Amino acid sequence: MEDFIRVENVCFQYDENEKNNSYALDNISLSIKRGEFVAVVGHNGSGKSTLSKHFNSIYLPTLGDVIIDGMNTKDDDCIFDIRKKVGLVLQNPDNQIVAGVVEEDVAFGCENLGFPPKKIRERVDSALKAVGMYEYRTHSPDKLSGGQKQRVAIAGIIAMEPECIVLDEPTAMLDPQGRDEVINTVIQLNKEMGITIILITHYMEEAVLADRVIVMDTGKILTDGTPREVFAKVELLRKHRLDVPQATELIYRLKSCGYWLPECVLNEEECVRAIKTLIRK
Amino acid sequence: MVRDITLGQYVPEKSLIHRMDARVKILLLLMVLVFIFACRNFVSLTAISLFSIIIILMTKISFIKYLKSLKAIFVIIIFTGIINLFSGSGDSLWQWQFLKITWGGINNAIFITVRISVMMMVSSVLTYTTSPTDLTDGLERIMSPLKLIHVKVHEIAMIMTIALRFIPVLLEETDKVMNAQKARGSDMENGNVFRRVRALVPVLIPMLVSSFRRAGDLxxxxxxxxxNGGKGRTRMKVMHLSLTDLIAVIVSFLIFGAVIYLNAVYPAVI
Structure with a gap:
């Protein structure tokens, strides 16, 4: 499969006049394939949010290039084509809803693209059904819960039928229930509609669900691989003050106490199974 | 609680007036207001007042709510009434130093009071029966010819939409900040006006900062x-005129015709 997103030696500096060469992104290269579900994890200030804003030319790299499906984000003529392909969902659901009625907000993107009213209606309805918010279409957004608002925001992006959705800590401001709602929606979009997902998060439990995890620290990529590969490196993650999922942590500690257990465990189920096998022995 | 302030005055009901196109409602309201002002005698004023009251009853919203809308301008009504009462010309019925009441004054006072009250109540019909979003949409479309003289119609409408969307959000945040400041020992309920205004500063500054952050995010x-600033933008909702709108326009124009006729036939009193 060809690469959908290619990030080539990207450096990014917020203030170019700044004397000390502190880069928010420091020589990052990575490529993401169509249909992949990638989680990017890291601390505050690790550059993961900055990176997310490079995928649809909100930020332009100071050095290097970001290529989306053959288009350079630095190319002004491609800006709207890129933004049509790559949607961005932000952290605070309140700050990204434009209109006072759910369906009108979802329609906002399509209206900007200048589609005829009938086509917008169809897309809005199917986007709202895709995130399970169709019954709320005539409601006012401020009567909804955080998880519901975030799903409306996602619907607003889906209505534009993007090939990729970048979510910048979409669950950071939500309660556990809202978090589940949003993550389940995201997984469903990836599996059923084949949309490429880049999920920026600091919850390791969410990162485990992805096909691939990229760990960032101080503007660099620390490690990149399947969740199983990444979370096997407990020591490396610890050294950079990053957590691992609780189940992984438990098994890791038991292992370091000398018990014989499998290499890397990602969720509660595997953890229970591993401990059961151990006890039977 | 700050949060309890209701936004706009929209009262959802299922009436013919609610179902009318916002553009038609805005334009007809403007014309009704003009004709209320154009009335020269009691006969035409009665005609347009009755028309207004029939509309008000058709909205299925309680008449008391409309009377309450007068509360805001109650002082103005009383004030203009009294001024008019004492400023009529003709034979005086009662006099005390320079103040005198005449039949003309009484006429004027009644006329003005009725005129202002009806105007206020009929204006409420628009805000009570049209949701804020429909209202902004309607305004945007009515004002769209102004684009020719470079009025930023789309921008104005977008500003209104965003303002309407964020008022409840900001109210909720104000509430949170106020509680946070109270928890830190700020006293906002006691003291004179100056002290209370000063106590608001620690609320306003965080609100200002957060509004800018929200604006950046949005x-x-x-x-x-x-x-990209409304270029080539289309809308999902197409407004189209229905039979109700057509009938409303015809009936209104008949009434306007009647007002002009009655103005001409009966002598002017004001």
């Missing part, structure tokens, strides 16, 4: 959804 979210 701008980014709008850019992500290909917003």
């Amino acid at each position: 701008a980014m979210a709008m850019e992500c959804r290909c917003y």
Whole structure:
């Protein structure tokens, strides 16, 4: 499969006049394939949010290039084509809803693209059904819960039928229930509609669900691989003050106490199974 | 609680007036207001007042709510009434130093009071029966010819939409900040006006900062959804005129015709 997103030696500096060469992104290269579900994890200030804003030319790299499906984000003529392909969902659901009625907000993107009213209606309805918010279409957004608002925001992006959705800590401001709602929606979009997902998060439990995890620290990529590969490196993650999922942590500690257990465990189920096998022995 | 302030005055009901196109409602309201002002005698004023009251009853919203809308301008009504009462010309019925009451004054006072009250109540029909979103949409479309003389119609409508959207959000935040400041020992309920105004400063500054942050986020979210200032933008909702709108326009114009006729036939009193 060809690469959908290619990030080539990207450096990014917020203030170019700044004397000390502190880069928010420091020589990052990575490529993401169509249909992949990638989680990017890291601390505050690790550059993961900055990176997310490079995928649809909100930020332009100071050095290097970001290529989306053959288009350079630095190319002004491609800006709207890129933004049509790559949607961005932000952290605070309140700050990204434009209109006072759910369906009108979802329609906002399509209206900007200048589609005829009938086509917008169809897309809005199917986007709202895709995130399970169709019954709320005539409601006012401020009567909804955080998880519901975030799903409306996602619907607003889906209505534009993007090939990729970048979510910048979409669950950071939500309660556990809202978090589940949003993550389940995201997984469903990836599996059923084949949309490429880049999920920026600091919850390791969410990162485990992805096909691939990229760990960032101080503007660099620390490690990149399947969740199983990444979370096997407990020591490396610890050294950079990053957590691992609780189940992984438990098994890791038991292992370091000398018990014989499998290499890397990602969720509660595997953890229970591993401990059961151990006890039977 | 700050949060309890209701936004706009929209009262959802299922009436013919509610179902009318916002554009038609705005334009007809403007014309009704003009004709209320154009009335020269009691006969035409009665005609348009009755018409207004029939509309008000058709909205199925309680008449008391409309009377309450007068509360805001109660002082103005009383004030203009009294001024008019004492400023009529002709034979005086009662006099005390320079103040005198005449039949003309009484006429004027009644006329003005009725005129202002009806105007206020009929204006409420628009805000009570049209949701804020429909209202902004309607205004945008009515004002669209102004684009020819470079009025930024789309921008104005977008500002109104965003303002309406964020008022409840900001109210909720104000509430949170106020509680946070109270928890830190700020006293906002006691003391004289100056002390209370000063106690508001620690609320306003965080609110200002957060509004700017929100504005930045919102701008980014709008850019992500290909917003480029309304160029080539279409709308999902198409407003179309229905039979109700047509009938409303015809009936209104008949009434306006009647007002002009009655103005001409009966002598002017004002």
